[in-house]
Amino acid sequence: MATAHSLDPLNPRVLEPTPSTVGAVLVIGGGIGGVQAALDLADSGYKVYLVEQSSAIGGVMAMLDKTFPTNDCSMCILSPKLVAAGRHRNIELMTLTDVLGVEGEPGHMTARLRNRARYVDLAECTGCGDCLQKCPVKLPNEFEGGLSQRKAIYRLYAQAVPNAPMIDRDNCLKLTKDKCGACAKNCRVGAIDYSQQDEEIEVRVGSVVVAAGSKIAPTRLRSEYGHGRYPNVVTSLQFERILSASGPYLGHIKRPADGKEPKKVAWLQCVGSRDESIEKGYCSAMCCMYAVKEAVIAKEHTPRIEPTVFYMDMRSYGKDFDRYVERAEERYGVRLVRARVPEVREDPETHDLIMRYATEDGMHAELFDMVVLSCGLVPPQQLVELSRRLEMDLDRFGFAAGNLWDPTGSSRPGFSVAGSFHAPMAIPETVTEASGAAASAGGMLAEARGTMAAELEPAAETDVRGEPPRVGAFICHCGVNIGGVVDVPAVVEYARTQPFVAHAEENLYSCSGDTQQKIKDTIRQHRLNRVMVASCSPRTHEPLFQATLAEAGLNPHLFAMANIRDQCSWVHAAEKGKATEKAKELVRGAIARVVRQAPLPRVKLSVTKSALVVGGGIAGMSAALSIADQGFEVSLVERESELGGNARQIWRSAEGEDIQARLTEMVGRVSSHPRIDVHTGATIEKIDGFVGNYRTKVKAEAERQTSTPDLQIEHGVVVVATGAEYRTPTEYCYGGSERIITQRELEELIAHRSDAAKEAESVVMIQCVGSRESERPWCSRVCCTEAVKNAVALKELDPNLDVFVLYRDIRTYGLREEYYRRARELGVVFIRYASAASPGASDPDSTPEVKIEDGKPVVTVRDKVIDREIRFRPGLLVLSSGIVPRPDASELAKMLKVPLNADGFFLEAHMKLRPVDFATEGVFMAGLAQFPKFIDESVAQARAAAGRAATVLSREFLESEVTVAHVDPQRCAACRMCETLCAYHAIEVRVVDENSGQEAAVVNEALCKGCGACAANCRCSAIDVRGVTNEGIFREIAALLT
């Protein structure tokens, strides 16, 4: 029997191979975290039981209208994942299911589950919704925040997966009083079954991922804001529903009290967060951003709305977050007021809300039409109980305590955690942790991979060759995203008039699970052999629809999309008529193109089951370890002669851990791992190939000591973990005195000299040095916590030492707020300044000034609260200098053909849902190369990259893109132009007919990338690219211009 090893993440719980290790994972929680973990595990050869206590997966993300910072429609990006989880062969979806307990050791556990009766047969239900019509019971709809009503038989939300409704047994007349039965009478397929009973089920699993989420803070904790008493005070989640096109008010912003459109709307931040008085001392990490987002979206919906956000510190610490807030202020006129509002009162006549608050310029009283409470996240009681049943430890707030080096680990062996069950966090961090938890779980069960999961095989395909085209056109409303601008019914009518269109219809969300089913049914019913979807971008949604086609037996290439959202309704919002015209033309173009599409065969390619990790810092090493622990070979390339990266200059974490000791252990484990090849003092010279089959040339750095000669590595995936750099300050007289140092130099001083505090005499720290300014507009994310950490360390060395921190916003987000509180308790003084350097700053500039007098720094700053200038003559001036991308990141980016963002950090495929992927398949990222972050975040991201890598490396074959060039030898003049042009040497002229000796160009399909350079330059028009043929494009051009 396998035994669990210690909890030590550097010596992970590797199982001895035993035949009984179970290749299945229990994933608890069907929100975005659980769904992501389930998909990654299912794609890497594990069977997954995805357990969700409500009647559908989707979690809180399904309730959101839009997401920051891209303003993507939440349902639109979530839905493809839900659909994928719902139909994945290796995922068993278990809704309405509670976890009673899990017994056993890692590798072989038994989970006891209770499946509550739905009273609707999932196999029979078509999701038509007829049953809902006749139910006489009306109850507040919890999903809509009580702002609308639902029936006793109801669907959690319109696009729910699974789409079958459930019966609320506490309120159903049939189940409580044996009366009514209307739903059963109305169901045409006999899916209603009142006799269903709860069942206890046992499943055998090897490990468990807990992604059970959290809830928003109950508003009764802050009853002085009047939620529940004053109808026009709503929670942020209620406001999301108000904004949503499928919400209670169908996307019209109205006051719950009287249905009037509000003008002045206020957001109150930190409700149930950063508030020790109610034992919620932590920051909820996301509310600043979602409040600003809600304000922006409200303004977008209804331009006359005047939004105001009342906040303590603006914590826009993520990638592109500061830019977003800036845009909210400048473009949308969102008013940001730094004030904590003590209470809200209502005018009982008008239901308007009165607030009194103090700012730096005095007391104010203001009337608002509506107030939104930005509620924080709390672990709900039922999850605390679940943790108890699962024998997992929680921290004092009730979150599943993680640790710095094992952020996805838990106190119970075999159990991984992810998302806001672990700590308050937003969607990208949740998705990252979920992929990381999947990697941890996969690492534990590596030997049992594939024992319980099926290899993914495509469905049998209908041969449509020779048939006249029959096109199905599906036009999406995308809630109000498209429907609010484009006249969708008119576009549908128009599509009907197009040649070969056999069916046209509109969908509220074409990407939702029920619509996928509908598309499949329609394909069969109308014998469609081509499908055109007019909705969002093919870059994000084409794979979803293509999978649906495949399930319906159609070749995925018999498909085209018209992008009438991202490139139409969203960008022509003010010109509805013209946008509708453009949408019609785009639909016409896509139909013309799809008519010409032909089925393409899929080609199987083998996979080199090893990874290349570029960068040997904490992220790179963690990724390498996690990939290797999952059973794959890793080559780790580091350009320095030593592993460790930036962490070599970090001595102590804010949590109090000795970084160097742990780093040494990690380096030791990496160096001695049998599946990791370390190449230090080496750089990447050239990367060739594609997902599953890369070939990379590694060059030894001549000037560095190196153990590695030049070599060539073959690998299936790439992880970019090249890190970032601390910026050397150029401002505040840095370099002019040895008493002016950086935060990092201070840390070293504290680490090495016990008399550091005595030496210092007094300390002033300046935050945001070189960050959040026009040249480097991003927040470096870690500097506030670093400053607080060092301030606390100094205070602990000498409680009498004066420490002042000059800051703009303190961004100790999440559980890090504890350190900030500790610093204040110890007497560290925080003085705010404002900077005009940041473009969006509405405050008058009060940037500190630094001079050197007699070799000592003199700092002058204007304190805004007392409105006086303060002068310090500190013994030490410490500059919190930010993090900047590596200047040579672009070289690697070019070799890999992946993008950087405007600031020079690597750009992920999708900010929310693909945080460690590049748009290019098989390339992943982790650590500071993506954006500044803490060690635990780097480790989580590295594991996520490893988890995503496993979805490729665990396969025997990959189905390759068949969009390759194709030569018509009859037209080819063998001029060799294509040979000269091809960047991949994938085409060459040779004898194609031995008898006649005729020469023609021949394509090597394994090498061809389908770029079309040869076709575009062929003088004889002999070359075409399959899937994007010249003829198809000509048709599209003609159709667009008709």
Added chain:
Amino acid sequence: MAEFEPRIVGFLCNWCTYAGADLAGTSRMQYPPNMRPIRVMCSGSVDSVYILRALLEGADGVFIGGCHPGDCHYVSGNYKARRRMVAFKSILRSVGLDQDRVWLRWISAAEGRKFADTVTEMTRAIADKGPSEFRELWEV
């Protein structure tokens, strides 16, 4: 000519400019609705015939968007597009046609603003030129 609404066909490379156009969308950057995008894998795949076809079918302008030099997903497709554009424009010039109706621009996946601005600028420029002379040329 105040009423004139130019019709522009845009060939957008999948990896950079098309993604930049999507970003303009998610960022809700507004621009005139005169350009009809066609997604192509690479600016290097835009055959001169595509451009001619578009002009002959009645486009008042043709836009080609690719990755910045050095950033091509297919190594050098954008360079090929650039070279081809020089040749193509010289042909237009030599037969006395307006070469400024065809634009080639580099817009990355991160440049939503640049995409919106470029479309706005091109729409205005083509509107100023008036309807394409190609149409009349080919109305026999």
